[in-house]
Amino acid sequence: MIKVGTVLESPQTGERLVFRSTAESSNGELFRAELTTQPGPYVVRSHLHPSQEERFVVLEGAYGYKIGNRTGTGSPGEVIICPIGVPHSQ
Known part of the structure; x- marks a missing residue:
């Protein structure tokens, strides 16, 4: 089971994931x-x-997304919400 503080990194994509909750x-209430x-x-x-x-909070830079038929780019401070059952991609 993943523990709080675990870090996963992908050399292929440059992504870094830190488990906070x-x-x-x-x-069982939250994964963050x-x-x-x-x-x-x-x-x-x-x-x-x-x-x-699923929610994303943009901390810095810009983050492109598609939720259902809607596309956008999140800016710092913006909260992007993907509702239950709605297809989305980043």
Whole structure:
């Protein structure tokens, strides 16, 4: 099981994921991670979450996304919400 503070890094994409809250640390209520990405054309395929909402908070830079049929670019401080069951990609 992943523990709070665990860091995963991908040399292929330059992504870095730090686990801030896990199912174990929150009694199954919340999963929270800090994701750092590199500029570039890397795209996460469209997917959905059947039983949970996904949120992104842009800390710095810009973050392109598609949620359902809506596309946009998040700016620092913006919260991007992917509703339950709605396909989305980054």
